[in-house]
Every structure is written in structure tokens, then in C-alpha cells.
């Protein structure tokens with residue numbers, strides 16, 4: 001079942017025709033499928049059924065309240081990396097007892113907010129952070145559960161900007177310092193050491209780096225137990241990749257769970273995991289309208305009304321997103337090699353490079369695929385383009401889950417100093 005499919009020659013999101021949705025909300029806009037979100041969550045839940053496992057949706061991939069609430073209703077927890085994400089998770093109905101707080105730069109204020117909320121666990125990424133969290137917890141008369149995020153120095157074979165488990169990355173406590181960090185944590189009265197945490201990167205399309213990291217973690221759990229720590233849980237992190245192109249088929253949550261159980265199953269630990277992209281990436285598309293087709297001397301450019309400020313992944317990570325017309329092309333229609341670009345004044349404003357596309361003209365709608373993760377959340381208002389709407393579909397129903405703000409709201413957010421006031 002593909003939630004985004006042609007029906008009668010027109011692209012639909014579940015039971016909702018995309019042209020009608022475009023008419024209702026205007027272009028460009030994001031469209032998410034409830035069925036796709038739920039299906040991905042259930043794949044994880046079923047894969048870990050029978051084990052003590054909590055799936056903490058990593059909010060940073062898509063933090064729309066409606067998306068978080070969809071997962072919360074299925075029993076998901078949340079992995080948050082800022083006070084803002086903590087507030088979003090709580091507002092969407094995720095119980096504090098299911099929230100883990102990750103991130104290399106938690107401030108005192110952020111820690112205090114999470115301690116006050118009574119979250120499940122802090123994933124601590126450095127020794128200075130241990131000391132500060134201890135102070136904050138003691139100040140609140142609390143003892144908080146922690147795991148230490150260790151850096152296993154494993155190459156995740158992913159894009160350099162989203163690899164996090166190499167020794168040269170800023171994330172986690174260096175492997176050689178891990179036991180000492182645990183010993184320090186155990187001496188801090190505001191902290192209760194409960195687990196080990198590892199997260200080696202994102203868009204990982206091969207189980208081997210995960211397996212290498214998990215094996216190292218298993219060895220560390222044995223050592224820590226021998227050192228006298230009561231390690232009861234392992235946080236597996238996130239990072240499982242999705243298919244952005246037809247040819248690659250990354251491992252499924254089932255494959256991932258089988259491997260995790262094989263490598264870690266005899267430790268008697270509970271599992272926490274923090275999937276983001278693999279829950280939401282293929283549950284969203286970005287719908288855009290062609291403004292112009294411009295035939296240059298070297299290339300044909302299809303200029304869309306969506307741009308790098310709406311979806312920055314192609315510009316930032318050289319990421320590939322499929323681009324398809326909303327009206328299904330005939331099998332025998334002519335194809336032309338084009339670049340899909342946006343209107344932003346940057347040559348890097350690219351949405352799809354060198355694509356074989358059917359004939360397109362001004363006014364046609366296209367869908368940019370696999371845009372559910374790291375799309376809307378990374379958007380900006382560069383070129384004074386207001387953030388674009390997000391919609392959520394469920395069967396025949398749709399809802400605008402973030403409306404398009406008026407341009408006036410952009411201007412109204414600024415203030416003139418007194419000497420420039422009219």
C-alpha cells in the first residue's frame with residue numbers, strides 16, 4: 001500500500017485528491033498521511049513485541065503537533081533535543097514518563113524544565129553536562145535517571161553532515177572515557193545511572209554499522225556491571241534510513257529489531273529507541289506548482305513555487321527526492337531532462353537535478369516525494385517567503401495542521417527602533 005498513489009490518473013494522498021487539496025490550501029504545501037505514519041510506527045512496535053521496549057519518536061524530524069499526537073495516541077514516547085521540543089511533546093499528549101532528552105548542549109534552564117516535568121531519562125553527552133545536571137537535580141530536590149551517550153567511533157557510511165558516532169564528531173562521551181564518566185556519575189547524588197545510550201547518525205541504510213555499535217555497547221554493559229553499575233536499559237538511538245530512490249531498499253524495522261535482539265538480547269536490558277526519519281520520511285510529500293518552464297542554452301529549468309527555504313535537504317546534503325507530476329503521465333509520453341529549481345536567489349536552490357520528466361507547463365502540479373522528515377522543520381523564511389502550510393490526511397478527510405501565515409505576520413514580527421519610527 002502506497003499512501004501516495006495515482007487513482008484514475010490523479011495523485012492522491014490516501015483518499016484525498018491532491019489537486020483539490022492544492023485548491024483548498026494553495027501551493028506550495030506539505031501533505032502527510034496518517035496511514036503511513038501509523039504503519040511505520042506499528043512496524044517498530046510489532047518488531048519489538050514481547051520485549052520491554054519503548055519507541056520514542058525523535059521529534060526533530062517533524063515536530064508538527066498533529067504528527068506527534070498521531071504517534072502519542074499509539075503509545076509512543078518522545079526523544080527531544082530542546083526545551084521547545086519538550087514542550088511540544090507534552091502539549092501533544094506524550095506522558096513525561098515516556099520522554100527522553102538528548103543533545104550535546106542542554107542548558108541549565110532546559111534541564112530544569114525537564115526535571116520539573118519529570119521526564120523518563122536524560123541522555124548525557126559529556127562530563128561537564130553530568131556535573132551540571134547533578135546540580136540542577138539537587139537544586140530541585142530530585143534524583144534523575146540518566147544514560148550516558150557513548151561515542152563508539154563507528155563509521156555509519158552516511159552523509160558527513162549526519163554522521164554522529166565517529167571520534168571526530170561532537171556527540172557522546174569518547175569511548176576511552178566512558179567507564180570513568182560512569183564512575184563520576186555514580187558518585188553524584190542527583191543522578192541515578194540506569195543505562196547506556198548510543199546514536200551513530202542518520203539515514204543509515206545498512207545494518208552493519210548499527211551492529212558494530214551495538215556489539216561495542218554490549219561489551220561496555222558487561223564492563224559497567226563489573227564496575228558495580230546497575231545497567232537496566234539500552235537506548236539504541238535512531239538513524240534507520242529510508243528509500244529516497246526506487247533502487248535502494250534499506251533494512252526494515254523488523255530486520256533492525258532482529259539484529260538488536262541477536263546482539264543485545266542476552267543482557268536482560270529494556271530497550272529505548274529514537275527513530276525519526278524512518279517513521280515520518282516517506283509519510284510526507286511537498287506539493288508545488290510550476291511557475292515557468294525556462295529553456296536555457298545548456299538546460300531546461302522547471303521553476304517551481306517551492307524552494308530551498310521550504311525543503312533544504314537537496315541544497316544542504318545533496319539529497320535526492322523523487323519529483324513526480326500530479327497528473328499521471330502516459331507511459332509513452334515524451335521525456336525531457338530538466339532541473340527542478342525554486343525561485344530563491346541562490347544557484348544552490350535546487351529540488352531535483354537532471355531528471356527525466358514528462359512535458360510540464362506553467363500551472364502544473366508536482367509532488368516532491370519523501371519529504372516528511374527534515375522538511376518543514378528545517379524551513380526558513382529566506383527571501384521573505386512565509387512558511388508553507390502543512391496538511392494531514394486520514395482516509396477521505398484532510399486538515400490543515402499548520403496554516404500559511406500572511407506576509408504581514410513576517411513584517412509585524414520586526415520592530416523599528418525609536419529613531420526610525422515614523
Ligand SMILES: *Cc1c(COP(=O)(O)O)cnc(C)c1O
Pocket residue numbers: 058060061079081102103199201202203237238239240274275276277278
Ligand atoms: C536526530 C536524532 C535521532 C533521530 O534520527 P533519525 O535519523 O531521524 O532516525 C535520534 N536520536 C538522536 C539523539 C538524534 O539526534
